[in-house]
Amino acid sequence: xxxxxxxxxxxxxxxxxxxxxxxxxxxxxxxxxxxxxxxxxxxxxxxxxxxxxxxxxxxxxxxxxxxxxxxxxxxxxxxxxxxxxxxxxxxxxxxxxxxxxxxxxxxxxxxxxxxxxxxxxxxxxxxxxxxxxxxxxxxxxxxxxxxxxxxxxxxxxxxxxxxxxxxxxxxxxxxxxxxxxxxxxxxxxxxxxxxxxxxxxxxxxxxxxxxxxxxxxxxxxxxxxxxxxxxxxxxxxxxxxxxxxxxxxxxxxxxxxxxxxxxxxxxxxxxxxxxxxxxxxxxxxxxxxxxxxxxxxxxxxxxxxxxxxxxxxxxxxxxxxxxxxxxxxxxxxxxxxxxxxxxxxxxxxxxxxxxxxxxxxxxxxxxxxxxxxxxxxxxxxxxxxxxxxxxxxxxxxxxxxxxxxxxxxxxxxxxxxxxxxxxxxxxxxxxxxxxxxxxxxxxxxxxxxxxxxxxxxxxxxxxxxxxxxxxxxxxxxxxxxxxxxxxxxxxxxxxxxxxxxxxxxxx
Amino acid sequence: xxxxxxxxxxxxxxxxxxxxxxxxxxxxxxxxxxxxxxxxxxxxxxxxxxxxxxxxxxxxxxxxxxxxxxxxxxxxxxxxxxxxxxxxxxxxxxxxxxxxxxxxxxxxxxxxxxxxxxxxxxxxxxxxxxxxxxxxxxxxxxxxxxxxxxxxxxx
Numbered sequence: 001x002x003x004x005x006x007x008x009x010x011x012x013x014x015x016x017x018x019x020x021x022x023x024x025x026x027x028x029x030x031x032x033x034x035x036x037x038x039x040x041x042x043x044x045x046x047x048x049x050x051x052x053x054x055x056x057x058x059x060x061x062x063x064x065x066x067x068x069x070x071x072x073x074x075x076x077x078x079x080x081x082x083x084x085x086x087x088x089x090x091x092x093x094x095x096x097x098x099x100x101x102x103x104x105x106x107x108x109x110x111x112x113x114x115x116x117x118x119x120x121x122x123x124x125x126x127x128x129x130x131x132x133x134x135x136x137x138x139x140x141x142x143x144x145x146x147x148x149x150x151x152x153x154x155x156x157x158x159x160x161x162x163x164x165x166x167x168x169x170x171x172x173x174x175x176x177x178x179x180x181x182x183x184x185x186x187x188x189x190x191x192x193x194x195x196x197x198x199x200x201x202x203x204x205x206x207x208x209x210x211x212x213x214x215x216x217x218x219x220x221x222x223x224x225x226x227x228x229x230x231x232x233x234x235x236x237x238x239x240x241x242x243x244x245x246x247x248x249x250x251x252x253x254x255x256x257x258x259x260x261x262x263x264x265x266x267x268x269x270x271x272x273x274x275x276x277x278x279x280x281x282x283x284x285x286x287x288x289x290x291x292x293x294x295x296x297x298x299x300x301x302x303x304x305x306x307x308x309x310x311x312x313x314x315x316x317x318x319x320x321x322x323x324x325x326x327x328x329x330x331x332x333x334x335x336x337x338x339x340x341x342x343x344x345x346x347x348x349x350x351x352x353x354x355x356x357x358x359x360x361x362x363x364x365x366x367x368x369x370x371x372x373x374x375x376x377x378x379x380x381x382x383x384x385x386x387x388x389x390x391x392x393x394x395x396x397x398x399x400x401x402x403x404x405x406x407x408x409x410x411x412x413x414x415x416x417x418x419x420x421x422x423x424x425x426x427x428x429x430x431x432x433x434x435x436x437x438x439x440x441x442x443x444x445x446x447x448x449x450x451x452x453x454x455x456x457x458x459x460x461x462x463x464x465x466x467x468x469x470x471x472x473x474x475x476x477x478x479x480x481x482x483x484x485x486x487x488x489x490x491x492x493x494x495x496x497x498x499x500x501x502x503x504x505x506x507x
Numbered sequence: 508x509x510x511x512x513x514x515x516x517x518x519x520x521x522x523x524x525x526x527x528x529x530x531x532x533x534x535x536x537x538x539x540x541x542x543x544x545x546x547x548x549x550x551x552x553x554x555x556x557x558x559x560x561x562x563x564x565x566x567x568x569x570x571x572x573x574x575x576x577x578x579x580x581x582x583x584x585x586x587x588x589x590x591x592x593x594x595x596x597x598x599x600x601x602x603x604x605x606x607x608x609x610x611x612x613x614x615x616x617x618x619x620x621x622x623x624x625x626x627x628x629x630x631x632x633x634x635x636x637x638x639x640x641x642x643x644x645x646x647x648x649x650x651x652x653x654x655x656x657x658x659x660x661x662x
Contacts, residue, residue: 040652048652168569172562175555176528179535182555188547192539216599224591224626396622397641399599400615403606404649411655413606420603424596432521450551457550 002131003355010359013059020060020360024368027067028375034068035075035087036383040405041207042072042088043330050334050341058342062361063368065338066314069331070122070368073274073314074376077114077307082107082228082386083398085215089207089444090274090310093158093282095214096437097295097302103228104298107384108238112245113300114307115376117256120249121308122369124260125267125315130362133351136268136316137323139472143269145455146466146473151266152449154480155276158283159438170435177439180204181446187454199414203447208406208418210443213436216402216419217426219395228387228394242380246373252304255285259308266309267316270326274313275444281309284483290491296437315365322358323351515574522570529563532556594625610660611649615642 014020034045046068053061076087081098094114101110129136159174160167183193184203194200222228249256259281266277285305286295295302320326325346327333339346344354351358386394406415426436460466467473536556539548602609602618609617619638628634646662 044652166566168562168566172528172559172566175559175562176532178555179532179552179559182552183535186548188543188545190539190543190548192542192548192552193535220592220596220599223595392623392626392628393637395595395626396619399622400619400641400645403603403615404611404645407611407657408649408653411653413603416603416606420600423599427592427596428524432518432524446551453550454547457547462546 003359006355007359009356010363013356013360014364020057020063020364023056023060023064024067024364024371025375027064028071028368028372029379031068031071031073032075032078032375032379033071035072036078036082037075037087037401037405040087041330041409042069042076043334044408045072046331046334047337050337053338054341058344059357059360059364061338061342062335062357063364065335066361066365067368069314069335070311070365070372071375072331073122073311074115074118074307074372077118077303077310078111078380078383081110081114081303082384083215084218085211085398085402088274088310089210090278090313091306092210092214092275092437092440092444093278093306094303094310096282096306097297097299098306099218100296101298101300101303102387106241106245106298107228107387108241108380109245109248109300110298110303111380111384112242112247113249113303114245115242115373115380116246116249117259117304117307118311118376119369119373120256121260121263121311122314122372123366124257124308125264125312126318126362126365126369127315128260128264128312129315129318130359130366132264133319133323133358136264136319137351140268140270140320140324142472144470144473145452145459146470147476148269149449149452149456150473150476150480151269151276151280152445152452154283154476154483155279155445156441156449157480157484158279159435159441165433169433170438173429173434173436174438174442177442177444178446178449179442180209181206181443182450184447187451197414199410199412204443205406205410205415205418206444206447207409208415209422210440211402211406212419212422212424213426213429213440213443216399216423217430217436219398220423220427221430222391223395225391227389227391239377239381242377242384246377248300249304252301255301255304256308258284259305260312263309263312263314264316267313268319269316270320273317273329274310275329277309277313277316278306279441280483281305287483287488311369315362318362321346323347325350518570518575521575522567525563525567525570529560529567532559532563591626595622598622598625607658610658612642612646612662613660615645 030045030049031042034040035042046065049064049068053064056064072088073090076091077094077098079085079087080091080094081102084095084099086092086095098110098114156174159171181203183200185191185201191201262281262284263274263277266280267273282302282305285301286292289295289301317329317332321332321335325336327336336346344350402419403416406419407413409415429436429439536552539552542548598618598621602614606614616638619641620634623634623638643662646657646659650657
């Protein structure tokens with residue numbers, strides 16, 4: 001599967017000179033900073049620094065941009081944990097347990113878990129890419145809308161898993177989010193629910209809406225209290241606590257492994273990728289847990305599952321880019337722009353003719369994952385100081401940053417207005433104990449779900465028998481059903497066996 | 508032992524939220540249906556709307572029948588704790604809606620200043636420096652990063 005000659009060349013390309021490595025650490029720092037500031041996007045950082053790669057050779061340019069990508073992926077988790085703002089849509093599930101854990105007085109530990117999981121996830125993603133790029137490419141080529149719809153459905157099942165106290169309220173919030181996600185011009189070209197506003201033709205701006213529902217509404221709810229973390233002792237940030245978090249992540253190898261596998265496989269699907277991978281991984285970890293009620297209240301497994309999946313999805317996302325020349329998301333689209341700036345076209349020919357460069361980029365990213373660990377530890381010390389800032393200063397400052405970010409994402413005042421409207425909706429949902437997370441998941445996946453469902457309908461001509469001719473769809477659906485019910489069946493069997501043992505013991 | 512049943516009352520606020528949500532769903536379904544009644548247009552909107560309306564009705568019945576425990580409903584928080592989030596939301600709303608007039612620079616500085624004062628910040632030097640410095644840094648950073656023009660009053 002691996003072209004060993006090209007692999008050897010890749011090693012000499014990478015380690016023959018120190019030059020390509022000079023850009024990695026600055027790239028990681030830029031990514032981390034952009035990812036962790038609410039409203040600034042990793043793809044924005046990559047686009048801003050894209051012209052800087054003009055003077056670099058192709059390998060250095062790719063290392064610099066992928067370093068920003070890797071740093072940004074983790075940075076999105078930092079703001080999710082410290083401010084309840086998922087820096088990217090792939091860090092949504094990190095907020096579920098990350099923010100409660102930080103508020104309970106363990107911000108350093110939560111960041112440590114995220115960093116450990118991100119490092120393992122990124123490394124796993126690229127190792128899988130190195131070993132499986134050929135077979136994954138052939139699978140990606142066979143994916144159609146029915147397969148994509150099943151994967152999106154998988155992400156949507158988390159709505160029911162996040163039920164909290166009231167299942168019906170969670171599903172209602174999820175379906176309302178789903179409907180809001182379909183506002184605008186439909187995949188079929190029909191305009192719905194825009195109230196005549198041209199700003200809504202492309203739909204509700206998802207990220208400003210997400211920041212509004214998650215962060216702004218949460219900030220309104222905690223306004224008036226002293227600090228994010230009240231206890232003076234717990235506010236202390238120490239390297240020891242961050243390291244304790246990293247080692248806690250490493251003590252969950254199966255959660256990390258499952259999250260990383262979900263990340264690679266789902267991340268490889270263009271357009272769906274990391275936004276769904278973290279949700280599916282989180283939902284799976286929650287269902288498998290013996291005590292799922294601890295999820296949503298600061299459970300370390302929730303952070304590890306989400307961060308390992310979103311980080312490994314980066315490697316998965318590279319499959320379509322390298323092998324097919326298709327960008328799976330905004331970040332890989334900028335990488336594709338870097339390809340064209342260096343007169344390179346992704347695709348099967350690129351993969352076979354420049355295998356040494358592809359391997360060099362992959363190998364460098366595996367090393368980058370471990371460099372992230374050191375850069376992350378160094379910067380996290382600084383970043384977790386957020387908990388020492390009084391809320392009376394932190395809340396208006398974060399709201400202003402979110403407003404600038406929302407404007408930056410849309411280029412018009414539609415962004416800040418969306419932020420405001422969804423902050424109020426989020427606050428109301430929280431007040432009456434509806435799951436804000438479920439609404440966000442619906443909003444995030446609504447448009448994707450409708451598009452894939454419609455394409456499935458068009459391809460099949462409305463005939464359900466079409467599904468039987470799609471083995472990957474059936475396989476994915478089976479996996480979905482198994483992931484939903486297997487933990488429950490295994491638990492029942494285990495309890496049954498335990499009861500039988502106890503009965504036999506009494507006899 | 509006699510267990511006294513707690514007084515229960517209908518949570519009208521919750522009921523109003525459900526009515527608004529159901530109203531929005533009905534309006535959206537009507538709008539989508541009027542735009543095109545073909546399966547292709549309603550493939551997700553129709554089933555999701557029906558599910559939303561059924562759930563909203565079921566929850567509303569629960570709110571009416573079960574009500575909320577009055578003891579539970581009486582939150583153990585002071586008037587200031589109850590009011591401050593509402594005041595902050597109002598200031599934030601005003602900040603966003605007046606951005607075209609005040610611009611990102613002055614608007615942001617004013618919002619931070621007022622929010623700090625409302626939450627009890629009284630150090631004059633801090634109030635004079637922090638809002639202005641923070642708004643200026645944000646404005647300049649985003650102006651450098653963004654490719655499109657940003658409304659400002661001074662910077």
